[in-house]
Amino acid sequence: MRDAAPQTIFLKDYTPFGFQVQDVHLTFDLAPNATHVTARIRFAPIKGAADKTFFLHGENVTLISAKIDGEVVTPKVTPEGLTCDVPDMPFTWETEVKIDPAANTALEGLYLSNSMYCTQCEAEGFRKITYYPDRPDVMSTFTVRINGPHGTLLSNGNPVASGDGWAEWHDPWPKPAYLFALVAGELIAHRDTFTTSEGRKVDLALYVRGGDEGKCAFGMQALKDSMKWDEDVYGRAYDLDVFNIVAVDDFNMGAMENKGLNIFNASAVLASPETSTDMNFERIEAIIAHEYFHNWTGNRITCRDWFQLCLKEGLTVFRDSQFTADMRSEPVKRISDVIDLRGRQFPEDQGPLAHPVRPESFQEINNFYTATIYEKGAEVIRMLKTLVGDAAYSKALDLYFDRHDGQACTIEDWLAVFQDATGRDLTQFKRWYSQAGTPRVAVSEAFENGTYTLSFEQDTPPSATTADPQPQVIPVAVGLLAVDGSEALPTQILELTEARQSFTFPGLAAKPVPSILRGFSAPVVLDHAADHAFLLAHDTDPFNRWEAANKLARASLLGTITKGSAPDPAWLAGIAQLLNDDTLDPAYRSLMLDLPGQSELAAQLHRDGHTPDPDAIWNAVHGLIQALSDTMADTLPALYAANQVSDAYAPDAAQSGMRALGSTVLNLLTRQDGGDQAQAQYGNADNMTLQLGALANLIRVGRGDAALAQFEAHWKDDRLVMDKWFGLQVGTAKPDDAADTAKALTGHAAFNWKNPNRFRATLGALAGHHAGFHAKDGSGYTLLADWLIKLDPVNPQTTARMCSAFQTWRRYDAIRQSMISKELDRIAATPDLSRDTTEMITRIREA
Numbered sequence: 100m101r102d103a104a105p106q107t108i109f110l111k112d113y114t115p116f117g118f119q120v121q122d123v124h125l126t127f128d129l130a131p132n133a134t135h136v137t138a139r140i141r142f143a144p145i146k147g148a149a150d151k152t153f154f155l156h157g158e159n160v161t162l163i164s165a166k167i168d169g170e171v172v173t174p175k176v177t178p179e180g181l182t183c184d185v186p187d188m189p190f191t192w193e194t195e196v197k198i199d200p201a202a203n204t205a206l207e208g209l210y211l212s213n214s215m216y217c218t219q220c221e222a223e224g225f226r227k228i229t230y231y232p233d234r235p236d237v238m239s240t241f242t243v244r245i246n247g248p249h250g251t252l253l254s255n256g257n258p259v260a261s262g263d264g265w266a267e268w269h270d271p272w273p274k275p276a277y278l279f280a281l282v283a284g285e286l287i288a289h290r291d292t293f294t295t296s297e298g299r300k301v302d303l304a305l306y307v308r309g310g311d312e313g314k315c316a317f318g319m320q321a322l323k324d325s326m327k328w329d330e331d332v333y334g335r336a337y338d339l340d341v342f343n344i345v346a347v348d349d350f351n352m353g354a355m356e357n358k359g360l361n362i363f364n365a366s367a368v369l370a371s372p373e374t375s376t377d378m379n380f381e382r383i384e385a386i387i388a389h390e391y392f393h394n395w396t397g398n399r400i401t402c403r404d405w406f407q408l409c410l411k412e413g414l415t416v417f418r419d420s421q422f423t424a425d426m427r428s429e430p431v432k433r434i435s436d437v438i439d440l441r442g443r444q445f446p447e448d449q450g451p452l453a454h455p456v457r458p459e460s461f462q463e464i465n466n467f468y469t470a471t472i473y474e475k476g477a478e479v480i481r482m483l484k485t486l487v488g489d490a491a492y493s494k495a496l497d498l499y500f501d502r503h504d505g506q507a508c509t510i511e512d513w514l515a516v517f518q519d520a521t522g523r524d525l526t527q528f529k530r531w532y533s534q535a536g537t538p539r540v541a542v543s544e545a546f547e548n549g550t551y552t553l554s555f556e557q558d559t560p561p562s563a564t565t566a567d568p569q570p571q572v573i574p575v576a577v578g579l580l581a582v583d584g585s586e587a588l589p590t591q592i593l594e595l596t597e598a599r600q601s602f603t604f605p606g607l608a609a610k611p612v613p614s615i616l617r618g619f620s621a622p623v624v625l626d627h628a629a630d631h632a633f634l635l636a637h638d639t640d641p642f643n644r645w646e647a648a649n650k651l652a653r654a655s656l657l658g659t660i661t662k663g664s665a666p667d668p669a670w671l672a673g674i675a676q677l678l679n680d681d682t683l684d685p686a687y688r689s690l691m692l693d694l695p696g697q698s699e700l701a702a703q704l705h706r707d708g709h710t711p712d713p714d715a716i717w718n719a720v721h722g723l724i725q726a727l728s729d730t731m732a733d734t735l736p737a738l739y740a741a742n743q744v745s746d747a748y749a750p751d752a753a754q755s756g757m758r759a760l761g762s763t764v765l766n767l768l769t770r771q772d773g774g775d776q777a778q779a780q781y782g783n784a785d786n787m788t789l790q791l792g793a794l795a796n797l798i799r800v801g802r803g804d805a806a807l808a809q810f811e812a813h814w815k816d817d818r819l820v821m822d823k824w825f826g827l828q829v830g831t832a833k834p835d836d837a838a839d840t841a842k843a844l845t846g847h848a849a850f851n852w853k854n855p856n857r858f859r860a861t862l863g864a865l866a867g868h869h870a871g872f873h874a875k876d877g878s879g880y881t882l883l884a885d886w887l888i889k890l891d892p893v894n895p896q897t898t899a900r901m902c903s904a905f906q907t908w909r910r911y912d913a914i915r916q917s918m919i920s921k922e923l924d925r926i927a928a929t930p931d932l933s934r935d936t937t938e939m940i941t942r943i944r945e946a
């Protein structure tokens with residue numbers, strides 16, 4: 100059974116379910132092709148409910164029997180679910196259904212991954228397990244019995260009892276069905292304990308396949324750190340006797356916060372120094388924290404409907420970014436987040452897929468797990484905290500937890516908490532939730548009789564979902580520097596609320612240099628002809644100092660691309676000085692060389708009225724790096740040597756910062772020594788960070804063949820390391836070779852395209868290679884479209900998500916546009932295309 104015809108669902112049509120679910124008892128008799136699920140659910144009609152229809156969702160399930168209070172009934176069954184006449188008083192509903200986990204390649208509902216049963220129910224996977232009101236505002240306690248010949252049988256909540264071939268679990272916390280989870284398999288547990296601030300001793304376990312036992316310690320420590328942090332910072336303690344995490348090879352997302360039983364993509368939890376890079380470790384720490392933090396922001400307080408997804412995701416991303424900043428470095432985390440926001444969210448917000456942080460409609464909710472909901476959603480909360488202040492933010496959060504614990508809530512509930520806690524009117528602020536598009540803020544300055552004036556103009560371009568954007572509340576953090584580099588006025592928050600607004604600063608001896616949007620205080624595009632070289636040298640705000648470097652690099656690159664001008668000497672000199680400044684954190688220095696993304700440059704060129712040429716952009720970026728390498732040639736060997744770690748490997752901030760800078764320097768050094776140092780580093784590396792960094796450089800200078808073969812031979816049995824091997828070859832290919840490289844890799848015996856990690860490592864790397872994907876012969880477009888068409892019937896969710904590679908197509912020249920348009924038409928014309936992919940392609944084509 101394929102998807103039903105696409106239907107648009109609107110926020111304004113929300114109606115509560117007409118029945119209360121009092122409790123749920125499920126029994127699973129596991130078998131790969133015929134798992135039987137028996138459900139016993141006590142329903143009670145809600146008096147005065149507007150909609151009294153008894154409709155239960157159910158897809159790809161075979162109904163065997165249905166009973167009400169023990170009497171057999173015959174519901175009306177459709178591909179989307181069933182309806183039934185039910186009593187006007189509390190009743191017990193019983194069904195038995197049959198499902199086929201082995202045939203479930205979409206990885207939604209109950210499926211098999213390497214002979215292990217696991218589930219993914221967010222957003223709408225539970226309806227593929229049994230008939231149920233599968234909507235987040237229906238919450239209930241669950242008792243689950245699992246019958247199966249497996250060593251490990253897990254579900255949500257606390258263990259009740261178990262025996263040979265069965266186990267029973269009970270979750271006392273009412274939850275929506277999307278938080279349901281079940282795991283069964285032959286797994287090994289890495290165990291630990293944590294005692295909460297409330298004195299509850301919690302048994303922790305991280306379940307993995309045999310052979311992965313050595314990759315658990317870091318994830319477990321990250322979990323304990325997260326549990327402690329949420330107690331210390333948000334006053335939130337854990338609330339069950341056990342907390343289990345399971346690593347799964349086949350998984351569409353990073354991880355899932357099911358109550359008491361988090362399920363993780365193996366790549367987001369398994370780590371060892373030999374197989375994982377520093378970036379992997381940091382990401383794992385952040386994802387474990389994120390899923391754990393959902394226990395309060397998402398599970399205890401959940402979303403009323405999927406339009407409110409940002410209620411749990413924006414807040415939880417914000418919380419995990421605070422955690423990472425506390426565990427590591429605040430400025431480094433902030434800069435990394437902004438790089439990510441500009442790389443993923445800005446293109447979405449400025450293209451055909453633009454949607455508000457809280458969308459008003461969708462066809463397939465899976466398509467709205469986006470950078471806008473998550474990352475912009477987090478930025479909105481960050482702004483809210485900036486506007487009300489830290490103390491009021493804490494007070495509002497306490498009120499949120501007190502008032503809404505156990506409820507399914509809306510953005511209105513969330514904002515009401517802030518209004519009640521602070522007395523502040525948030526009517527205008529709410530536009531951040533209802534308007535799509537990235538606001539642009541233009542700044543001009545004046546200085547007269549000791550008074551300095553900053554004038555702002557805000558403007559949000561219209562988008563598909565927001566035809567006439569209104570002015571937003573934009574907190575702009577501003578500091579003023581004196582000409583000698585000292586701070587004339589420390590950071591203060593200016594609140595923009597109007598389309599045009601000026602702020603004056605009297606009593607200044609001389610015209611200051613402004614440092615605007617410190618800490619990136621709002622997710623906007625700032626348009627300001629600032630003295631970036633001065634700010635690069637003197638700004639006291641670490642973010643804006645980095646931003647100055649970024650802006651100088653951007654201007655230099657744009658100059659090269661549009662006018663053929665030489666790299667900017669001010670940038671070269673400023674960066675050379677900063678990289679050698681030992682007083683600065685190595686991780687921060689390394690970020691100074693993080694140039695604007697090539698796709699971002701294309702967006703800027705398009706905004707400025709040019710047609711971006713991907714090859715010209717690629718050449719300009721590589722030319723700028725070469726120029727820096729030449730400028731710094733004499734100092735590179737010493738700087739490289741100074742950033743080698745002699746202690747035993749640890750994935751902490753200090754060591755990974757040194758390795759990041761060492762790796763940045765190696766990239767420059769390789770352009771001088773032809774790869775000699777990279778070869779030495781590859782030979783001596785005792786950790787994946789150094790090994791992979793060296794390998795990338797060897798490939799770039801054409802010396803990678805032997806190392807690639809050695810790497811493959813050594814790591815062929817480690818699927819996560821092999822993902823890196825696939826991805827690296829595509830990512831480091833020359834633009835003209837990228838599609839061919841990816842195509843050749845799809846013919847490799849280890850290219851298991853049904854595994855989302857391997858698919859993304861290869862085809863996702865191509866989509867992320869700007870000049871390679873947009874190669875002028877169209878080979879990148881065709882290859883990706885071929886594979887999306889092939890993957891769609893197997894895994895619509897991953898297919899649809901990867902269609903976003905085409906979202907920026909209107910930026911490019913007529914020939915590229917026509918080639919992309921042809922591929923979009925070809926995908927759209929595929930028979931039985933999934934609802935997920937149909938919606939994405941339709942939105943992208945309508946650009």
Ligand SMILES: [Zn+2]
Nearest residue numbers: 389393412415
């Ligand atoms: Zn989340």
